Amino acid sequence: MLKLSNIKKEYITGDTKVHALRGVNIEFRENELVSILGQSGCGKTTLLNIIGGLDQYTSGDLIINGKSTKEFKDSDWDTYRNQSIGFVFQSYNLISHQTVLANVELAMTLSGVSKQERRQRAIDALEKVGLGDQLNKRPNQMSGGQMQRVAIARALVNNPDIILADEPTGALDTKTSIQIMNILKEISKERLVIMVTHNPSLAEEYSTRIIKLLDGEVIDDSKPYDRNAEAVVNYENKKKRSMSFTTALSLSLNNLMTKKGRTFLTAFAGSIGIIGIALILSLSNGVQNYIDSVEEETLGNYPLQIERESADLTGFMTNMMESQTKQNEAESGDNEIISNNMMSSMISSMAAGTTTNDLKDFKEYLENNSDTLSQYTSGIEYQYKTQLNLYKADDSEDLVQVNPSQVMDSMGVSMGNMAEIAPMSPMGGTNYDIWSQLPAEKNLLDTQYELVDGRFPESHDEVVIITDGNGTISDYALYALGLLDQSELKDMLKSAMNGEELEAKEIMKYSYDDLMKLKFKLLLNTDYYEKDKNGIWKDMSDDEDYILNKLQDALEIKVVGIIRQKSGSSSSSVAAYGGVGYSTDLTKYAVETIQESEIVKEQMADPNKDILTGIAFESENKDEDMTMEDLQAYIATRPEVEQQQMQGAIQQMKAQGATDEMVLDQFKDYLKALKTDATYEGNLELFGVADIDEPSTILIYPSDFEAKEKIADFIDEYNSGRDENEVLRYTDFVALMMSSVTTIINAITYILIGFVAISLVVSCIMIGIITYISVLERTKEIGILRAIGASKKDISRVFNAETFIIGLCAGLLGIGVTTLINIPVNSIVFNAFGIENIASLPINASIILVVISMVLTVISGLIPSKMAAKKDPVEALRTE
Structure with a gap:
């Protein structure tokens, strides 16, 4: 049921109030063709818009299906227009960028009709108005009559209860107008059609009811609705629908x-x-x-490295910069210079930044958690401070030491001075030595090197020659190995210092067989010491005859293979100029052999006496007085003639009535001058003593970059719950350097992005x-x-x-x-x-x-x- 009850509509134009409708009362039947006639400006279109929910009345009530619309919200009006109203406009109001079919479908997209049903219903509606063959045309490709029929099809397709037609024939010729009116008349048999028109003849011929308006009031109704005589029209309540985003995309895309x-x-x-x-x-x-x-x-060159003694360089630099900042804040006065006190901060920072790591405990922790750690590492290497002293083994009488490298010494260059400019080794410190320990893990070894001849070492007395990725070896390595004469280097350096141009040296070529014939002899630190007849161990490292004699019975090291750095790998920097690789078995052999040596056993048996001088190590209490027992112990270490002289002097003093204090005072200055500065730990380190369970350096090779972070987390887990002095500290040099670069890049990136x-x-x-x-x-x-x-x-x-x-x-x-x-x-x-x-x-x-x-x-x-x-x-x- 549709009923207008005392509908009024007023417009405010400036200071003027226009009364478009003045209390309209009309009720409509379920199906009829109603024509609304009247002069222009009498309120016909306004009335039509109010019935269609496009415009809102000022007062009165529009009753739909027995329900007042006074409380209708925007969504209620939207649903009403979409589900119950179909509009046919004089100017067609088709969307020009949509096809005919899409224009008709549009109303159904708001109703939630499925795509397949929507298309079929649109085609049926177009066929009903005689446009079944015009589906894909656009409105601007059609005549006025065709466009009006499209508008009618669009109005019908949603099966509305009411069709509202505003001057549907106003822009059409007579023939086309008749066609449109016939269509509307046919439609009115099934639903209510309300038409506004200026053409009384068409209204008289086709309408079943004519309502005339004048100045916003109904002045005539040819067939008023009688509620008592006719059945009440009930329109179906319809659900609210909304346009899908897909439909919105389609409209906008078109x-x-x-x-x-x-x-x-x-x-x-x-x-x-x-x-x-x-x-x-x-x-x-x-x-x-x-x-x-x-x-x-660089993970191969710079694995995660943990030293027994670790320096926190980051903290050191931070403390130094803070100290400098504070100093810069101080200002000198007129005619004065103030000091920049930085040494105390430097010393404090160095002392605070240097810590000792318990690598014995950490090594045990690693071995106990090997299953967990193995998924993140390609290998773990343990290094010791035990030095390997190697000499070239041949028939000549010349003594050629190949490790530690003597190349710089042969040039007359101090190793201490060169330390500042020496290249960094993968293990830290300077790297002039060409001998390096090969990874113990087979997979790590295979990822870094490829075997080109022979085999990898299988025992402690076997080594391999290492070349770079191109199969070359530097002349530095050749000099270090004794294949080239080191004596010519000093002359070369002298000529260069004099400004002379050095001639390019002839490129040397060596067959694999030539290199595989190389042999070396190993001397350990303990081999350089010999006990004299007084029981004192003497350092014989400067006695060439002694060393040559020792080499006769020394362990022989032979070359069993040639290996080459793999392309794209980053193994030890030794491979950059060639060298010799030995297995961890040789390191273990050296550690164990030194432990069993006579000199080490003797020193360990008497930790209070320096066996190299026979003098007791300095007491922790430096002011403690010496006793006669100390004096007699010292005399016993001296040569026999000297012993007799000293004992005679003591007896003579005693005969003259001297007390023990007087005798000790007489020998006091002499004994102080002979005190040793050595320590028990220092002597053991000098002998190369190491504990296989307590490495000096642990190298952890991550399997990939992400695993490196996992390993860092693993170390943090080890540190958790420990006291500050037990925490394991290390410096990740690569991460430190790279993070600085990354920070700079990120900063530049953010700044540029900000501008852009x-x-x-x-x-x-x-x-x-x-x-x-x-x-x-x-x-x-x-x-x-x-x-x-x-x-x-x-x-x-x-x-x-x-x-x-x-x-x-x-x-x-x-x-x-x-x-x-x-x-x-x-x-x-x-x-x-x-x-x-x-x-x-x-x-x-x-x-x-x-x-x-x-x-x-x-x-x-x-x-x-x-x-x-x-x-x-x-x-x-x-x-x-």
């Missing part, structure tokens, strides 16, 4: 496709900021990947303006959508979908352009510096940038879309 050039330029303009950020991220990511690859490659982000703001403003222009251009479309039941939210959704599409296109375009730009950039950098993929945009960053582009464009379109939603549908329909 609109954008009608303006391809503008859409592309808008998307491209929006992509400028994305391109800038994407290029920055590409370079940042590429450089970071390069840094990571360098860091990963300004263009994103500009793009957002521009897209907001273009969206507002689109709102103005599509104002009539807004009115059409509202007329067929679209809510304010649906209108907002349409324009949000448009900005969403533009944002998506801008993001994808930006990523695509960046990818294309990266190609020549990578090519140029590779040709110039040999670095691959320096510009590489990660997929996740690409996705994020596209999302950012969509979010920003949607945000920029929120205000225009809200403005579109608030447009009055009646005014929007009048827009041309």
Whole structure:
């Protein structure tokens, strides 16, 4: 049932109040063709708009299905228009960028009808009005009569209860008008049709009821509705529906496709900021990947290294900088200079930063948790301070020491002075030695080296020659191994110091067989000491005859293979210039042999006496008085003649009545001068004593870069719950260096992104303006959508979908352009510096940038879309 009860409508125009309707009372039947006649301005269209829910009455009541509409919300009116009303306009009001079929389907998309059903119902409706063969045409390709029939099909397709036709024949010729009226008359057999017209003859001929208006009042009704005589019309209550985002996307996409050039330029303009950020991220990511690859490659050279004595260099540098900052705050006065007191801070920092790690306990911890740690490491190496003294073994009488390297000594260069400029070894410190311990883990050994001849060492007396990846060995290694005469180096250095140009030395070639014939002899630190007849151990390292004699019975070391550094691996830097690799078995042999040596056993048996001088180690109480027992003990260590002289002097003093204190005082200065500065621990270290369970250095090789972090966590777990003085400390030099570089790169990246982000703001403003222009251009479309039941939210959704599409296109375009730009950039950098993929945009960053582009464009379109939603549908329909 549809009933208008005392409906009034007033418009305020400036200071004038216009009465469009003045208390209209009308009731309508379920099915009839009602024509509303009247002069222009009498309120016909206003009445039609109020019945259709496009316009709201000022007072009175519109009763639908027995329910007052006074409390209707916007959503109720939207549902009413979509489900119960079908509009047929004089100007057709078809959406020009949609096909005929899409125009008819549009109302059903708001009703939640499935796609398949929607299409079939639209085709049926078009066939019913005689346009079954015009489905894919656009409105501008059709005649006026055809467009009006499309409008009627659109009005019918949702099976509404009421058809409202506003001057449906006003723009048509007579023949076409008759066709349209016949269609409307046929429709009125099944539903209510209310038509506004200026043509009384058409109304008289086709209408079943004519209502005349004058100045907003009903002056005549040819067939009033009699509630008592006729059945009450009940319209079905219908559920609220809303436009799906897919429909909104379709509408917006079709609109954008009608303006391809503008859409592309808008998307491209929006992509400028994305391109800038994407290029920055590409370079940042590429450089970071390069840094990571360098860091990963250096894991072989710089494993996680834990020393028995560890210095916290980071803390030391921090303390020094803080001290310098405080000092800079001090200002000197006139005619004075103030001191910069930094030595106390330096000494304190050094003392505080140097700690001793309990590697014995940590080694035990590693071995007990080997199963857990094995998944993160490619190997764990233990090193000891036991020195290997190796000599070339041949038939000549010359003594050639090959380890520690004597190359610098032969040049007359002090090793102490060179320490400052020496290259860093993978194990820390300076690295002039060409002998290095091979990894004990087979998989780690295989990843770093490949065997080119012979085999890997299988026992402690076997070694291999190491070459670089190209199979070359430096002349430094050749001099160190005694294959070239070291004596010529001093002459070469002298000539160079005199400014003479050195001749290029002839390239030497050695067959594998030549190198496999090399043999060496091993002397341990303890082998350099010999006990004299007085029981004192003497250092014989300067006695060449003694050493040559010792070498006769020394352990012979033979070369059993040639290995080469693998391409792309980062093994010990020894491989950079060639050298000799020995197994951990040789280290264990040296440690165990030294432990069993006579000199070590004797020193361990008497930890209070220096067996190299026969003098007791200095007491912790330096002021403690010496006793006669101490004096007699010392005399016993001296040669026999000297013993007799000293004993005679003591007896003579005693005969003259001297007391023990007087005798000790007489010998006091002499004995003090002969006191030893050595310590028990120092002597053991001098002999090369080491405990196989207490390494001096532990090297942990991560299996990959991510595993390195896991190992750090493993060490943190070891440290948890321990006292401060028991915590294991180490310095990750590679991470320290690389993190600084990474920090700089990140800082530069953020700064550049900050600058480029300004263009994103500009793009957002521009897209907001273009969206507002689109709102103005599509104002009539807004009115059409509202007329067929679209809510304010649906209108907002349409324009949000448009900005969403533009944002998506801008993001994808930006990523695509960046990818294309990266190609020549990578090519140029590779040709110039040999670095691959320096510009590489990660997929996740690409996705994020596209999302950012969509979010920003949607945000920029929120205000225009809200403005579109608030447009009055009646005014929007009048827009041309």
